[in-house]
Amino acid sequence: MKVWIEQDACTGDGLCVEKSPAMFQLVENISHVRHMGSTMLLGTAMAEIPDVHFDDVLDAAEDCPGECIFIEE
Ligand code: SF4
Structure with missing residues (x-):
């Protein structure tokens, strides 16, 4: 992801x-x-999510006030 x-x-x-x-x-x-x-500086740059960080990233995406964190396959 x-x-x-x-x-x-x-x-x-x-x-x-x-x-x-x-x-x-x-x-x-x-x-x-x-x-x-x-740090990746491009606005639409995508970073691979290591399994150990997935739950925290999902939590951040769900609570992001800007609704601007996107998780993709
Ligand atoms: S609005 Fe920006 S700083 Fe706040 S949680 Fe979303 S991506 Fe992060």
Whole structure:
């Protein structure tokens, strides 16, 4: 499974980073997905979700105030 963020809708509240700091990172109040420990800067960049982080990413997507975290096959 992969995750990406529609950054135009991100509110910058940081809830996703609180839930999964391994998979999300705020840069100038916009959340970015993380992959292999690096920040991915493109708005629609997709990051593979390691199994160990899936529940936290799903939790973040469900509670995201901007409804802008998307999980795909
Ligand atoms: S939870 Fe959603 S709106 Fe909030 S910072 Fe993360 S991606 Fe942006």
